[in-house]
Amino acid sequence: MTDENSRALYDRALSVMPGGVNSAVRAAIEPYPFFVQKGDGGHVIDADGNRYIDWVMGLGPLLLGHSLPEQVQAAIQKQASAGPMYGTPTEIEVDLAEFVVRHVPSVEKIRFVNSGTEATVSAVRLARGYTGRNKIVVMQGGYHGAQESTLVEGDAENPAPSSAGIPQSFAEHTLPVPFNDEAAVREVFDEHGDDIAAVLTEPILANYGIVHPEDGYHEFLREITAEHGSLLIFDEVITGFRVGGLGCAQSELGVIPDLTTFGKIIGGGFPVGAIGGRAEIIESFAPSGPVFQAGTFSGHPVTMAAGLETLQFAAENDVYNHVNDLGEQLRSGLTDIVADQAPSYTVTGTDSMFKVIFTRDGPGPDSLEEQCKTGCRQNPTCPRYDYCPKNSADVKNAETERWRRIFWGKMKAQDVFLSQNQFECQFVSYNHTEADVENTLEAYKNAL
Known part of the structure; x- marks a missing residue:
C-alpha cells in the first residue's frame, strides 16, 4: 500500500489551509490523512488507488452510501x-x-x-x-x-x-x-x-x-x-x-x-x-x-x-431493514470478539451505528454471557452495567490514544476505514454488504 499522492497533497494543503484541513477532526489521522478520490458503494478509493471499506460515510450523511439509486x-x-x-x-x-x-x-x-x-x-x-x-x-x-x-x-x-x-x-x-x-x-x-x-x-x-x-x-x-x-x-x-x-x-x-x-x-x-x-x-x-x-x-x-x-x-424500500440488520451483525460479532480478546472493552451502538470503546475496566470474561448482545443499552441486569460508559467522562477515560495511534492504523492497513478518533460514530449504509461486515469483523480480530 502506497500513500505518496496523499502525502504530496497534504504537503500542498499545509501551505494554504490551517492544519492542511477544513475540519479539525480530519487531521486526527497521523502522520497525515489519506485523500479520497471517489466513493464506490460502501467503499472509498484514495488518491493512491487504495480501496477501503468505508464505515465513516461522510460522518453520517450517506444513508444510501456512495453509489446512489x-x-x-x-x-x-x-x-x-x-x-x-x-x-x-x-x-x-x-x-x-x-x-x-x-x-x-x-x-x-x-x-x-x-x-x-x-x-x-x-x-x-x-x-x-x-x-x-x-x-x-x-x-x-x-x-x-x-x-x-x-x-x-x-x-x-x-x-x-x-x-x-x-x-x-x-x-x-x-x-x-x-x-x-x-x-x-x-x-x-x-x-x-x-x-x-x-x-x-x-x-x-x-x-x-x-x-x-x-x-x-x-x-x-x-x-x-x-x-x-x-x-x-x-x-x-x-x-x-x-x-x-x-x-x-x-x-x-x-x-x-x-x-x-x-x-x-x-x-x-x-x-x-x-x-x-x-x-x-x-x-x-x-x-x-x-x-x-x-x-x-x-x-x-x-x-x-x-x-x-x-x-x-x-x-x-428496505433501506432501514438492510442497514439495521448489518449494524446488528456488526455489533453482535464485535461483542463476541471483544469478550474473547479484550473483555474490558465496550461495544456500543444501535440500528445502523456502531463503535467499540476501549474502556479500561470490566467484569471477568466468565461473567459476560448475559451482557447486552448487540451494543450497550444501559441495562442494569447486564454484568457490564457498572463498567459501561454512562457519560462523556467515562468515554474520555477510555484508552483513546491506543484507539487512535495503534488500533486505527491496524484497521487501515487491512483496508477498513473507521472514524478518525475514539469519539466519532461509525455508520452502515445501504450500499454495504454482508461481505463487508465479515471482512471488517476479521480485521477487528486481527487488530485487537
Whole structure:
C-alpha cells in the first residue's frame, strides 16, 4: 500500500489551509490523512488507488452510501441542471418540509438552514427568544457544532469556553451537566430554573462514543423542563433518520421534544441543517416572529431534492431493514470478539451505528454471557452495567490514544476505514454488504 499522492497533497494543503484541513477532526489521522478520490458503494478509493471499506460515510450523511439509486441521482441532476439557486422559494423545499412534518413526531413546522451547527445556533437563539430566558443546559461532552453557546466545558458551577475566541461571559449562560445524571439536572434547575431557556441534548450521545440514556432519563428531562417552563431540544443531527427510521430517535425513545435539530441525512449528502418543532415556537422565527434567522443558501433546491429523494427511497424500500440488520451483525460479532480478546472493552451502538470503546475496566470474561448482545443499552441486569460508559467522562477515560495511534492504523492497513478518533460514530449504509461486515469483523480480530 502506497500513500505518496496523499502525502504530496497534504504537503500542498499545509501551505494554504490551517492544519492542511477544513475540519479539525480530519487531521486526527497521523502522520497525515489519506485523500479520497471517489466513493464506490460502501467503499472509498484514495488518491493512491487504495480501496477501503468505508464505515465513516461522510460522518453520517450517506444513508444510501456512495453509489446512489438511479432515481435519487436523476432527481439531483435534474434539479442542478435547472440552475444552482434562485433566492426565492421553490416547490421542492415545501415537499421536503411536508415529508418531515408527516414522519417526525415533534415537528409541526420546520426551518431549513445550511449545517448542523447553524441548526443548533438557531435553535438556541429561538429558545431564548421564545422563553425570554438566557441559560442553556447541555450535556458535558455533547457536541452541538462549532457555536459559542455550546463550546463550553467544566460544570454548571464553573463553566468555561472550550475554545479560544469565546468570551467567558458567553460561557456563563451555559450550564454543563453529566449525561444520565438526574441529580445534577435537578440541582441546576433548583438554582437557575427561572432563567433556563432550554435543555439541549442528543437523544443518544452520538459524538462521544455512542452512549445510550438510562431508562427514564429523557422522560425526566421532559418532565422537569415542562415543570419550569423551559424547552427540551433534541439534537438529532446525527440520529435523525438513522435511529428509529423515518420517525428519528425520538420515536424510538417515545419522548417528544419541543424542538429538534437536524442535519446530515436530511440533506442526502449535501450541506444542510433544519430546526423543527411545535408550530407556536417555530413561528417565532422571522418573518412571522421576533427571532431573526435567515440565510442565502437556506432551502437550497439541490439539497432539498437530494434530501427528499433519499428519504422517499428509504420509505419505499428496505433501506432501514438492510442497514439495521448489518449494524446488528456488526455489533453482535464485535461483542463476541471483544469478550474473547479484550473483555474490558465496550461495544456500543444501535440500528445502523456502531463503535467499540476501549474502556479500561470490566467484569471477568466468565461473567459476560448475559451482557447486552448487540451494543450497550444501559441495562442494569447486564454484568457490564457498572463498567459501561454512562457519560462523556467515562468515554474520555477510555484508552483513546491506543484507539487512535495503534488500533486505527491496524484497521487501515487491512483496508477498513473507521472514524478518525475514539469519539466519532461509525455508520452502515445501504450500499454495504454482508461481505463487508465479515471482512471488517476479521480485521477487528486481527487488530485487537
